[in-house]
Amino acid sequence: MSGTYLGMPSFPKAAREAVHNETLRGNLRHATHTIRDKRAKAVAELADWAQLREAGKQIKDRTLRHLDEYLVQLEESVTAAGGTVHWAADGDEANRIVAGLVKATGEREVVKVKSMATQEIGLNEALEAEGIAAYETDLAELIVQLGEDRPSHILVPAIHRNRGEIREIFARTMSEWGRPAPEGLTDSPAELAEAARLHLREKFLRAKVGISGANFMVAETGTLVVVESEGNGRMCLTLPETLISVVGIEKIVPTWQDLEVFLQTLPRSSTAERMNPYTSTWTGTTDADGPQDFHLVLLDNGRTATLADEVGRQALRCIRCSACLNVCPVYERAGGHAYGSVYPGPIGAILSPQLRGTESEIDASLPYASSLCGACYDVCPVAIDIPEVLVHLRERVAGQGGRGHRLEKAAMKAAGWVLNHPAALAAGERAASRTRGLHPKRLPGAAAWTDSRDLPELPPEPFRDWWKKNRT
């Protein structure tokens, strides 16, 4: 994944700062609560939501089971439609392929449709190293790029910024990237949007190469699909002469009919809209219309390894709607950056450690970045049981040992012995109750607990002793 995140501290350390940043918490709280309430209304409008969710889950699972066959079918359809398919085992390979394709056009700049896959592999940075400028055209992505910031949300990468901060970023940096922000720019949403529109228009009209991801790829026809709200993506998909799409291999659906399910569940889950304002589809190339050269880079980057894990593979069903982020109480307090990946929130906590492995400090801490409250599972439109996968990955992390886990394992073993010897447990409880006057309220050893909470007072006797005295 993107080098930007290498060497990130563990989640608890990264989250600590965010938790105490009042502005950030206010921004996140406001944004996530607004969208989650809207989503709940949009979903409640559909009487068959439960069936749609189940259908989405089934389609994705069936596709994943036969992924090899659908990928081959897709390659054939794309090729037949005049496109070229490239296979990339990891991020570096994908970046090399894309850089090579751009260089072959002789161009030095590209316009980009918002795409998680290209962020995942750090494509912008890789292109920059090759002397190619990549311009983000999605409004929120533009804010992040201009602010030299990192995205903190799947759908709204600049969710952690408020209007005042955005105005400041535009006024300060737009001139370095192209058309400057208008004089006297205020923080009214209309003015900010207009400033971005003028700034981007210049880029759309000039660019000869566009780079996109895709929400879906239809195997039967080789068609790629992007859904978006602003229409900027469509500009990048239609105006340039060359279009390069970088897409994760799990984004396939077998047929157009399958799309019907997701085009209902995705917009309602993500933006709380009944339909996306713009749904663009493209199939290979068409004479004298749109890009005349089309390349599809199919990205693995840890996906086949994820597919091999029976419990963990359900993470590949994800359609990146971000509903799980918006309901997550941990994300709301910790913010997106603490997850050390372009995939933050509950889905990030299960996807990143699978795509990247659990060796680094940040990846080993992500499965624990949840209270297992289950709100994410409830809203997920493809029914990914995120808590189940989190616990499954915790087992992997605990099993690999490493910092902290050796002690923990010893403690768990000791507790396990006591819990399997009720007499010992009862004796321990009794001893604790008898000496309860000696227990301090703020234990030095239990600092993490007693920083902000008192320990409960011990009772005069445990329940089992009451029972013995009163009921036997």
Added chain:
Amino acid sequence: MRVGLFVTCVNDALYPRTGIAVVKLLERLGVEVGFPAGQTCCGQPQFNTGYRRETEPLVRRYDREFAPYDYVVTPSGSCAAMVRDNYPRIGRKAAAEHRGHELADAAARSVPKTYELTEFLVDVLGVVDVGAYFPHSVTYHPSCHGLRMLGLGDRPRRLLDAVRGLELRELEGAEECCGFGGTFAVKNADVSAAMGEDKVRNAVSTGADVLCGADNSCLMHIGGILRRQDAPLRALHLAEILASTEEEPHA
């Protein structure tokens, strides 16, 4: 009907009054309650921290200890959810690891007879008015595992609504997690405390005397913040409210 009480390790050691309340409440409703002394813990702390194999003896123990009973009742939504959702998973994984079906069978026996207290009252005994009297204002926090894994729905609220003298107050953001999450409270102490403090702020703003819940582990976390902040309300398990009567009011 033979009913075994699964008091849970947290209640046994720290909140015996909740267990006593369940015994008195069920007996008042004509149920004969048993307490198998060999019970210990459902294994949730270990399982949720990633130590699945360490929970296996507890799955066997639970099955064995409660074998003589038709029902197991527990005043803890998260422990009931552990049995119902995770025991079968533990069984499936053991079978997948070619270690036989013994755990899967133990889970299959435990799951159908395990009930969280409010489920048992409403679904099995068919009562909503349990004859309780509790003259205080109360706000209710539905713990996540009861709410989402067990789907307790409005059962706890219907029981509270039928308590004489009790005034129920709406809790803003009631369905949001309080931030306990077992070892999460220690491993991610900052985020956990921030969640708990928001929960406490909402609870205090109801003006209620009591914050009530059906899971003492969440109440331990929320109650710990309440005490630290000297907040004007206290945390109390639902069973203790339901056990309180005019003749024997909650102390």
